[in-house]
Amino acid sequence: MVIALVLVLTLGTLLAVLWRAEGVGGLGRAEWAAIRFTVLQAILSAAASVVLAIPVARALSRRRFRGRSVLITLLGAPFILPVIVAVMGLLAVFGRNGLLNDAISMAGGDRISIYGLGGVVLAHVFFNLPLAVRMILQGWIAIPAERFRLVVSLGASVSAMLERPMLRAVLPGAFMAIFLICLTSFAVALVLGGGPKATTVELAIYQAVRFDFDLGRAALLAAVQFGLSIIAALAAWFITVPEGFGAGLDRVLPRWDGASLWERSCDALAIALAAAFLILPLSMVVIKGMIGLSDLPASVWPAIARSVSVAAVSTALTITAAVLLSMRGGRAVGVASALPLAASSLVVGTGLFVVVQPMFNPGKLALLVTALMNALMALPFALRVIAPAFERVEADYGRLADSIGLKGWARVRISVLPRIRKPLGFAAGLAAALSMGDLGVIALFATSDQQTLPLLMYQLMGSYRTDAASGAALVLLSLSLCAFWIFDRGGRADADA
Amino acid sequence: MLMLENLNVRQGDFHLTANVGFAAGQITALIGPSGAGKSTILSVIAGFYQAEGQVLWRGEPITDLRPDQRPVSILFQDNNLFPHLTVSQNVGLALRASLRLTRDEPRRVDEMLASVGLSGMGARKPAALSGGQQSRAALARLLLQDRPVILLDEPFAALGPGLKQEMLTLVRERALTDNRVVLMVTHDPQDALVAADQIALVDEGQLFAPLPAREVMDNPPDVLQRYLGTSS
Numbered sequence: 001m002v003i004a005l006v007l008v009l010t011l012g013t014l015l016a017v018l019w020r021a022e023g024v025g026g027l028g029r030a031e032w033a034a035i036r037f038t039v040l041q042a043i044l045s046a047a048a049s050v051v052l053a054i055p056v057a058r059a060l061s062r063r064r065f066r067g068r069s070v071l072i073t074l075l076g077a078p079f080i081l082p083v084i085v086a087v088m089g090l091l092a093v094f095g096r097n098g099l100l101n102d103a104i105s106m107a108g109g110d111r112i113s114i115y116g117l118g119g120v121v122l123a124h125v126f127f128n129l130p131l132a133v134r135m136i137l138q139g140w141i142a143i144p145a146e147r148f149r150l151v152v153s154l155g156a157s158v159s160a161m162l163e164r165p166m167l168r169a170v171l172p173g174a175f176m177a178i179f180l181i182c183l184t185s186f187a188v189a190l191v192l193g194g195g196p197k198a199t200t201v202e203l204a205i206y207q208a209v210r211f212d213f214d215l216g217r218a219a220l221l222a223a224v225q226f227g228l229s230i231i232a233a234l235a236a237w238f239i240t241v242p243e244g245f246g247a248g249l250d251r252v253l254p255r256w257d258g259a260s261l262w263e264r265s266c267d268a269l270a271i272a273l274a275a276a277f278l279i280l281p282l283s284m285v286v287i288k289g290m291i292g293l294s295d296l297p298a299s300v301w302p303a304i305a306r307s308v309s310v311a312a313v314s315t316a317l318t319i320t321a322a323v324l325l326s327m328r329g330g331r332a333v334g335v336a337s338a339l340p341l342a343a344s345s346l347v348v349g350t351g352l353f354v355v356v357q358p359m360f361n362p363g364k365l366a367l368l369v370t371a372l373m374n375a376l377m378a379l380p381f382a383l384r385v386i387a388p389a390f391e392r393v394e395a396d397y398g399r400l401a402d403s404i405g406l407k408g409w410a411r412v413r414i415s416v417l418p419r420i421r422k423p424l425g426f427a428a429g430l431a432a433a434l435s436m437g438d439l440g441v442i443a444l445f446a447t448s449d450q451q452t453l454p455l456l457m458y459q460l461m462g463s464y465r466t467d468a469a470s471g472a473a474l475v476l477l478s479l480s481l482c483a484f485w486i487f488d489r490g491g492r493a494d495a496d497a
Numbered sequence: 498m499l500m501l502e503n504l505n506v507r508q509g510d511f512h513l514t515a516n517v518g519f520a521a522g523q524i525t526a527l528i529g530p531s532g533a534g535k536s537t538i539l540s541v542i543a544g545f546y547q548a549e550g551q552v553l554w555r556g557e558p559i560t561d562l563r564p565d566q567r568p569v570s571i572l573f574q575d576n577n578l579f580p581h582l583t584v585s586q587n588v589g590l591a592l593r594a595s596l597r598l599t600r601d602e603p604r605r606v607d608e609m610l611a612s613v614g615l616s617g618m619g620a621r622k623p624a625a626l627s628g629g630q631q632s633r634a635a636l637a638r639l640l641l642q643d644r645p646v647i648l649l650d651e652p653f654a655a656l657g658p659g660l661k662q663e664m665l666t667l668v669r670e671r672a673l674t675d676n677r678v679v680l681m682v683t684h685d686p687q688d689a690l691v692a693a694d695q696i697a698l699v700d701e702g703q704l705f706a707p708l709p710a711r712e713v714m715d716n717p718p719d720v721l722q723r724y725l726g727t728s729s
Binding site for chain 1: 543544545563564565566569570571573576577579580581582590591594595596638642
């Protein structure tokens with residue numbers, strides 16, 4: 001049932017768009033430009049994220065300092081950060097009137113523009129550098145401490161004997177995972193890209209539907225996007241992708257190398273720059289947001305209510321689907337983990353629009369469709385957290401449950417759910433935060449009385465009401481973090497009892 | 498009588514045959530080297546592992562039944578208690594898997610806990626019990642299930658020698674009633690002498706017919722001598 005729904009929402013909606021399209025033409029110059037830009041920005045973003053992450057991960061793996069665990073926790077934050085909020089923070093630091101340009105201007109230089117390829121890559125690195133650090137750090141921590149001791153006692157090079165082989169194993173997977181994420185970028189390109197030179201395929205789909213209502217072009221682009229994502233997903237499948245959510249990153253390896261002043265200075269610099277790169281934009285969101293709170297329009301309250309409602313429905317759907325799929329296990333989990341990552345949320349939304357249009361006014365269903373879409377897009381991440389926990393419980397207690405006849409819902413209620421509360425809470429937190437900050441399909445269909453908070457914020461930015469947009473960004477940031485915290489905390493309470 | 502009729506277990510290179518019966522009212526110890534297939538035999542009887550041949554209980558085949566439908570209770574090496582449930586709830590699972598007990602059933606749980614020396618500990622979580630107490634709680638559930646075949650897959654292996662002997666004595670006192678068949682896996686011949694009436698050796702891909710425990714230990718066959726390292 002769930003897997004059928006996933007298939008209908010991903011492949012079915014693509015077919016619906018193709019069916020409704022009045023002839024699908026070939027790829028024109030604009031479409032080729034969008035494809036080239038999409039692949040180029042994804043390659044650059046993934047390469048920059050991975051390369052920059054190496055010194056940071058190495059420094060974190062071998063240095064113990066005050067605030068280390070806070071920094072590692074912070075590395076998980078960009079994943080649940082609303083894209084539009086992060087972009088707002090990046091604009092405050094790197095934008096035309098940002099801190100960096102102010103410094104350049106004071107030094108007598110010309111202000112530089114963040115818009116275009118540079119800005120899109122910068123934003124993607126902001127989101128994915130932490131992910132890359134976590135993945136690579138996991139690789140470092142997986143090297144047994146005894147090996148470091150052995151290499152040092154032999155007088156061999158730690159880099160040649162241990163670090164380079166580990167990096168050769170971990171980096172391709174990290175690169176592919178980030179490449180795949182950047183390939184489906186929409187909100188970043190919507191704000192920082194645009195124009196013929198900086199349009200991603202997703203953005204081109206949005207423009208085709210929203211401005212031209214050219215379903216044929218949207219369908220063609222959607223098929224291209226789907227193809228690109230499937231190829232990247234298959235490549236990532238064959239290259240082992242390291243687990244980014246792994247626990248135990250707080251561990252510091254006992255090391256007998258890296259003690260020179262030069263190495264310590266390099267590590268300190270890497271950590272300081274990475275921390276500044278993450279913290280400065282967020283700090284600017286908070287500072288500017290507090291100033292902008294008084295400028296918030298009255299429409300912010302209904303927008304908050306809609307965002308919270310959509311997040312609640314979406315989270316319930318995601319968790320229900322993830323639990324049902326985990327109970328079933330096997331290939332279903334793989335399909336549900338892969339398809340939504342390859343599908344374009346805008347195409348799925350358009351497909352649903354096409355399907356429901358003869359029966360209802362699609363505009364009235366915009367929020368419901370958004371909740372459904374957000375649930376679908378969060379499902380792979382929720383499954384990645386819940387399915388292994390489910391398998392562990394079954395491996396540990398499955399035979400005991402079998403022997404006393406625990407079946408069906410009673411088995412889930414008595415044996416499984418109490419044992420997976422932590423991952424369940426974490427997954428629900430992720431789903432809620434992702435939904436709260438989503439600026440995807442809602443941008444396509446929402447009428448003026450159906451704005452969610454991210455859409456309202458985008459519209460405030462578009463109408464140059466920067467202070468009000470900053471205030472909305474702070475509210476959105478707080479809501480997303482609160483949503484994550486409430487669910488994650490709820491899952492942890494008494495979970496070890 | 499529990500019969501293993503032409504049982505044939507294959508798992509890659511591993512191969513094990515069994516064609517033996519176990520009489521009611523007796524404890525049989527399965528002894529053999531690691532990897533010989535002792536636990537696999539229990540898994541086949543309990544229904545966790547499929548094999549060629551038949552498992553018969555009182556002449557009726559039970560091979561096609563699910564684990565919970567078989568007349569079998571089993572204690573594993575570990576994970577015998579759900580850590581998030583109280584001791585009473587863990588034991589109560591023997592009566593109703595849904596844990597929706599009727600009015601008088603909690604009293605039966607309390608009585609069973611008392612009979613294994615766990616009075617007043619029903620509200621605790623397993624983590625608050627010692628290793629021996631956890632074993633007693635698992636045994637209480639097994640006894641409350643009240644099934645005629647009891648399988649013990651080294652559930653007391655992690656306990657110290659004294660505690661293990663105490664548990665084996667408890668098994669002898671409490672489990673060997675109502676003509677039950679009790680099979681226990683062990684790699685320690687001393688355990689077999691303490692608790693078992695007979696010993697069945699498992700080696701070289703075969704489960705041998707059980708013999709009286711004292712007889713086996715006084716006059717160990719070649720298989721046992723090799724296992725004990727006493728063969729010349």
